[in-house]
Amino acid sequence: MNLTGSITLAHGSGGRAMHQLVDDLIRQTFTNPLLAEGEDQARIPLTELTANGDRLAFTTDSYVVTPLEFPGGNIGTLAINGTVNDLAVGGAKPLYLSCGFIIEEGLALETFARILQAMKLAADEAGVQIVTGDTKVVQRGGADKLFINTAGVGVIPAGFSPSAGSAQAGDxxxxxxxxxxxxxxxxxxxxxxxxxxxxxxxxxxxxxxxxxxxxxxxxxxxxxxxxxxxxxxxxxxxxxxxxxxxxxxxxxxxxxxxxxxxxxxxxxxxxxxxxxxxxxxxxxxxxxxxxxxxxxxxxxxxxxxxxxxxxxxxxxxxxxxxxxxxxxxxxxxxxxxxxxx
Amino acid sequence: MNLTGSITLAHGSGGRAMHQLVDDLIRQTFTNPLLAEGEDQARIPLTELTANGDRLAFTTDSYVVTPLEFPGGNIGTLAINGTVNDLAVGGAKPLYLSCGFIIEEGLALETFARILQAMKLAADEAGVQIVTGDTKVVQRGGADKLFINTAGVGVIPAGFSPSAGSAQAGDxxxxxxxxxxxxxxxxxxxxxxxxxxxxxxxxxxxxxxxxxxxxxxxxxxxxxxxxxxxxxxxxxxxxxxxxxxxxxxxxxxxxxxxxxxxxxxxxxxxxxxxxxxxxxxxxxxxxxxxxxxxxxxxxxxxxxxxxxxxxxxxxxxxxxxxxxxxxxxxxxxxxxxxxxx
CATH class of the missing domain: 3.90.650.10 (PurM-like C-terminal domain)
Known part of the structure; x- marks a missing residue:
């Protein structure tokens, strides 16, 4: 996809422009078999979950950091690692993430592509796949450049149950x-x-x-x-x-x-x-x-x-x-x- | 919780004010056992999934509708039903939703409470539970009142596989x-x-x-x-x-x-x-x-x-x-x- 230019309202319309953004840029960057199916949802065999433990862990966070890019990372690395970590500290093996973008009209396509690339690298490093997503565009001034929500699912092995209420004197x-x-x-x-x-x-x-x-x-x-x-x-x-x-x-x-x-x-x-x-x-x-x-x-x-x-x-x-x-x-x-x- | 006044940046800080908003308003409204555990993730026995089918369905959507409230619903009803429907049309039984709020400083607490109430009603009607979430607040002008992301998980019974690529002549x-x-x-x-x-x-x-x-x-x-x-x-x-x-x-x-x-x-x-x-x-x-x-x-x-x-x-x-x-x-x-x- 040509990365000159910037995000327009058409990229969030549900029509041809949005399909191009989603198929040619987002799916291409995050590439994996579940995303490739092109459905509005990922379908994951339950055997892949039961092989890893006895409970599903499910969490979400939205990321609104400003500026979008900073020394050592950007909003994309944050959005992946933040949700990976919420799963991990619950004892879970993080497996699959969803990703929802809210983009302000005018965001440079190049910036967006760079953030997507950082998300892909972070996901690979953490061993998780981004398997489903959504893209919305709001008019100039309706949001501040880019917000990202990620939700994550993972599996908790039997017996792991860290909890905020479990500390004991002597710990x-x-x-x-x-x-x-x-x-x-x-x-x-x-x-x-x-x-x-x-x-x-x-x-x-x-x-x-x-x-x-x-x-x-x-x-x-x-x-x-x-x-x-x-x-x-x-x-x-x-x-x-x-x-x-x-x-x-x-x-x-x-x-x-x-x-x-x-x-x-x-x-x-x-x-x-x-x-x-x-x-x-x-x-x-x-x-x-x-x-x-x-x-x-x-x-x-x-x-x-x-x-x-x-x-x-x-x-x-x-x-x-x-x-x-x-x-x-x-x-x-x-x-x-x-x-x- | 006292619903006069409006959302401030402190409600998104991670500190005492945010905990009050989350515990006294959001958790109280969405009340269910998984939310009550007070962890940063919901933990769901895999047996509850395997009892319903053989594949996990996982999807997400962000909602940025304007105005927030309109005849017949509001952004909250949309956020629940939209994600329930993405799961349902994939053949899944929708079970659990996550919910991420991005709130603009200044949103009336009363409006936010009304939208939460609508989400609870919609979730009950659809038979799903909101089991995990996140709240961010951005400064005035950084977003337009309220955006909601929901992600959803459900289970697809064996044999159901509707797909955009499966239409045949004669259908x-x-x-x-x-x-x-x-x-x-x-x-x-x-x-x-x-x-x-x-x-x-x-x-x-x-x-x-x-x-x-x-x-x-x-x-x-x-x-x-x-x-x-x-x-x-x-x-x-x-x-x-x-x-x-x-x-x-x-x-x-x-x-x-x-x-x-x-x-x-x-x-x-x-x-x-x-x-x-x-x-x-x-x-x-x-x-x-x-x-x-x-x-x-x-x-x-x-x-x-x-x-x-x-x-x-x-x-x-x-x-x-x-x-x-x-x-x-x-x-x-x-x-x-x-x-x-």
Whole structure:
């Protein structure tokens, strides 16, 4: 397909122009047998699901990040990895994604094609297929360039049931590496700060990592990716639902110096910054060494570390500072950074 | 939840305000056991799938209709029925939906609650559950009030395989009633026409209807809902993929007088108008009487009728006019009515 020019309302009309966009660009890029059938739905033999476990996992996220492209990724990589990760942290093997585009009239076809290409690469890396989709176009000013929704299905092996409500006193909290990179990368890419931090998004698929973790510890108590709202939000959800407190050691928190510096300049708290390739695991203390070791053998877990523990309590997250002080880390009351994902 | 006021950026932040919106309004409205688990994904026993057939059906659509509310429905009813229908016309029993909201800052909470309520009613009517979701908020001007994405999963009973490429010469074309109502209802609701046509959207779930049709004819050749692009677009897809021609009899086409009148005034062709509760079936001629009879026993099929037949050919749709003339009905080259669904 000729990629000069831009998206017009005709590309969303249901007629010939839309069929060309869908067939010649989208299907061509995402190419796989299920898409090739050309139906309005993908049809997947149930035997392919039952071979992988006993429960279907089903999730969705919309992506509205601005700008569309930023150091280390774009809205397309986010849309694939975000949904892959939502499945993975539930214990599932991610298998199939749907993809819904809402495009603002005027988006350059070249930009759209580049984002599609990034989605294909991300899907291949994560081992998932984009098998069904939808394209809508709205008039100029009706949306901001491009929004993407992905929904995903996967299968959860028997016995894996991580849940926000399963943390127990004595459990250990593990993260797989540097916190806040995505948030800072996006802020920086917006360009109105004129800061020179060389930070890329951490956007990455986490399913290889979670597979390795479950292999050594099928009984992971809580597992979640720390996206919007950051580490603090995830731990507050776990604490509230489990009825325990979490105690974090400030000096254990893996935060890069430029991220910490940018947060200080801007008055942001890195605990609330969004990540797109970071998970938070709460595991039984006796399993923690094996989980950490398994994580360090996977690229996405290389920098894994323990950041704290669960204690008897009533649902709070407490940060012990390097100077011996303590403060409650509450859930973010309002809004920190809009359109971060 | 207090419904005065409107959506703010904080409702999309991942923090406390978003959790309140999601827990107190969205989960409360859609209430069901899978949502109640409070995880970022729904977990569905595979036995619930294998009990219903041998293939998973998976589909998605985004809805960007304007205005949000119109005679006979709103964007929420559309988002449920549209995805239910995409599953149903593939032969599937629709089971579970995901739901992704992209909300413009400033949307009245009352409006959002009304749309959620309509979604719940539509889901109940269709017998599906909304089991997972996502909420994003963009700043004023970043989107137009509200966009909704739904993805759906269902299960296809063994042996059902309608496909756009399966039409054969001799087959009969059936629709389940009046064409173009949705398109005209939306046009009218936009209010800039000052026409007084009293037309409601035909938005309805079609899964009861398709179930009755498959019960008497498991070998339905082609089946599709005639949404964006209308009857003409669906039949062109069938004709191209099957390598047959379709001959439509103009006097058989069920089009209400006010719809026909509005099309004449505006220079629109009712064959391209969007429907949200209409399907097009291509069935073996000998099965047609039983299929028609089964359809007429279901409310959504009461006005079902034969509109033409498939003949040997090379992929064209031909309209025989009441006066004995013939014209080719091509796929819409460009754009007729943006944001109709």
């Amino acid at each position: 250990v909290i593990i993260v797989n590496g540097w916190l806040g990179d995505h948030g800072v990368a996006i802020l920086n890419a917006r360009g109105d700060l004129a800061l020179d931090a060389d930070i890329e998004t951490d956007c990455a698929p986490l399913n290889r990592l979670t597979e390795a973790m479950f292999a050594v510890c099928p009984d992971i108590h809580c597992l979640r990716d720390a996206t919007r709202g950051g580490l603090a939000t995830v731990l507050n959800e776990f604490a509230e639902r489990s009825g325990v407190d979490f105690v974090l050691k400030e000096e254990y928190l893996p935060i890069r110096t430029p991220v910490r510096g940018m947060c200080e300049i801007l008055g942001l708290d890195p605990l609330y910054l969004a990540n797109e390739g970071k998970l938070v695991a709460v595991v039984p203390a006796d399993a923690a060494p094996a989980v950490l070791d398994a994580m360090k053998h996977i690229p996405e877990g290389r920098d894994a570390c323990i950041i704290g523990e669960a204690v008897e309590g009533d649902g709070h997250v407490i940060l012990q500072t390097a100077f011996g002080g303590e403060r409650i880390v509450d859930m973010l009351p309002g809004e920190q950074l809009p359109r971060i994902c | 009969v074309i059936i629709v389940n009633g009046w064409l173009g109502d949705h398109g005209v209802a939306i046009l009218n609701a936009r209010g800039d026409l000052a026409l007084d046509a009293d037309i409601e959207t035909d938005c309805a779930p079609l899964n009861r209807l398709t179930e009755a049709m498959f019960a008497v004819c498991p070998d339905i050749h082609c089946l599709r809902d005639a949404t964006r692009g209308g009857l003409a677009t669906v039949l062109n897809e069938f004709a191209e993929r099957s390598g047959v021609d379709f001959v439509l009899k103009e006097e058989y086409l069920p089009i209400r007088t006010p719809v026909r009148g509005m099309c004449e005034i505006l220079g629109l062709d009712p064959l391209y108008l969007a429907n949200e509760g209409k399907l097009v079936a291509v069935v073996p001629a000998d099965a047609a009487p039983a299929v028609l009879d089964a359809m007429k026993h279901i409310p959504e099929g009461r006005d079902a009728c034969i509109i033409g037949e498939a003949v040997e050919g090379d992929g064209h749709v031909i309209l025989q006019t009441a006066f004995g003339g013939e014209r080719i009905v091509d796929m819409l080259p460009g754009e007729q009515l943006p944001r109709i669904c």
